[in-house]
Amino acid sequence: MLRSALLAASRSSQVRTVVEKFPPTHAIVERFVAGEALDDAVTACDDLVATGRKVTLDHLGEDTQDAAQAAGTAEAYEYLLKALKETGLAAGAEVSVKLSAVGQFLPVDGEKIALENARRICAAAADAGTTVTLDMEDHTTTDSTLAIARELREDFPWLGVVLQAYLRRTEADCREFSGAGSRVRLCKGAYKEPESVAFQGKHEVDLAYVRALKVLMAGEGYPMIASHDPNMIKIAGQLAQWNNRDRDSFEYQMLYGIRPEEQLRLAGEGNTMRVYLPYGQEWYGYFMRRLAERPANLTFFLRAMATRG
Numbered sequence: 558m559l560r561s562a563l564l565a566a567s568r569s570s571q572v573r574t575v576v577e578k579f580p581p582t583h584a585i586v587e588r589f590v591a592g593e594a595l596d597d598a599v600t601a602c603d604d605l606v607a608t609g610r611k612v613t614l615d616h617l618g619e620d621t622q623d624a625a626q627a628a629g630t631a632e633a634y635e636y637l638l639k640a641l642k643e644t645g646l647a648a649g650a651e652v653s654v655k656l657s658a659v660g661q662f663l664p665v666d667g668e669k670i671a672l673e674n675a676r677r678i679c680a681a682a683a684d685a686g687t688t689v690t691l692d693m694e695d696h697t698t699t700d701s702t703l704a705i706a707r708e709l710r711e712d713f714p715w716l717g718v719v720l721q722a723y724l725r726r727t728e729a730d731c732r733e734f735s736g737a738g739s740r741v742r743l744c745k746g747a748y749k750e751p752e753s754v755a756f757q758g759k760h761e762v763d764l765a766y767v768r769a770l771k772v773l774m775a776g777e778g779y780p781m782i783a784s785h786d787p788n789m790i791k792i793a794g795q796l797a798q799w800n801n802r803d804r805d806s807f808e809y810q811m812l813y814g815i816r817p818e819e820q821l822r823l824a825g826e827g828n829t830m831r832v833y834l835p836y837g838q839e840w841y842g843y844f845m846r847r848l849a850e851r852p853a854n855l856t857f858f859l860r861a862m863a864t865r866g
């Protein structure tokens with residue numbers, strides 16, 4: 558129930574105004590977000606790369622209702638990719654993009670605009686010598702996001718997609734996207750979804766994650782295991798062994814600020830460990846989804862509210 562309330566709040570403009578104006582929020586947000594400016598992102602990225610981790614950067618934003626803002630987000634990614642190239646960080650850092658931030662929900666020609674903006678970002682990534690992964694949002698966007706991914710892959714075959722284990726359709730999607738050269742990030746899924754399309758309980762979602770992971774690990778693509786769950790990480794290691802996968806044929810991914818010691822342990826063992834690093838002013842939706850995922854994150858937030866002063 559708490560999770561549902563927080564996920565509903567993540568889409569409420571009234572709650573957003575209150576949370577954004579609450580002074581200690583910013584200090585707490587820093588735990589999950591690199592900062593608001595491009596320089597903050599580059600500095601945090603540099604620090605992570607220096608510890609042997611790789612990075613995927615997310616210029617925060619979602620649900621854009623304005624074409625100029627969508628184009629502005631694409632431009633922000635171009636600046637980011639240029640900065641990664643110039644600082645020599647592109648070898649260790651790629652970018653993650655939400656199609657709703659680059660126009661997918663615009664009332665007129667939304668998909669077309671999102672495709673063109675995503676194409677600009679992919680071209681900038683190719684120029685920098687790195688890659689792009691398309692984040693996955695709620696289930697109403699899955700078909701559209703995968704259709705755009707298929708189209709972009711004709712020119713940028715390295716484009717990564719995210720599949721969410723909680724969706725009932727995902728095992729089948731994994732089969733489609735487990736071919737040679739295919740990069741798939743498998744996560745559990747962070748949105749509130751109806752039972753008709755998604756498994757609801759943790760145990761059911763975990764089982765679905767393992768089924769999907771089995772397909773990806775047995776396939777010819779490059780699985781990206783995006784989870785903080787010790788069980789999923791252990792099973793991924795076992796599946797890699799059973800499928801005779803080299804350490805460079807898959808990678809682990811975790812969110813910035815979550816289980817950093819485990820991130821370092823996995824990287825220290827010679828695995829590719831990539832950290833999802835968000836930055837920018839539009840942190841509200843991302844931050845609320847992190848609170849919804851874990852009561853301990855919420856306790857941390859409420860304690861700060863109670864002791865402000």
Ligand SMILES: Cc1cc2nc3c(=O)[nH]c(=O)nc-3n(C[C@H](O)[C@H](O)[C@H](O)COP(=O)(O)OP(=O)(O)OC[C@H]3O[C@@H](n4cnc5c(N)ncnc54)[C@H](O)[C@@H]3O)c2cc1C
Nearest residue numbers: 692693719744745746747783784785786810811812815833
């Ligand atoms: C790199 C990356 C990219 C993502 N991209 C997307 C996306 O595009 N679309 C989308 O819907 N979702 C995305 N997610 C979010 C994802 O779907 C989950 O909501 C989120 O990762 C939580 O699921 P979990 O697998 O970590 O397991 P959970 O079931 O949340 O947690 C399982 C266990 O992991 C450990 N754990 C989890 N969190 C913590 C913590 N804060 N501190 C300590 N231990 C912890 C605990 O042992 C916990 O019991 C992404 C996640 C990652 C890591």
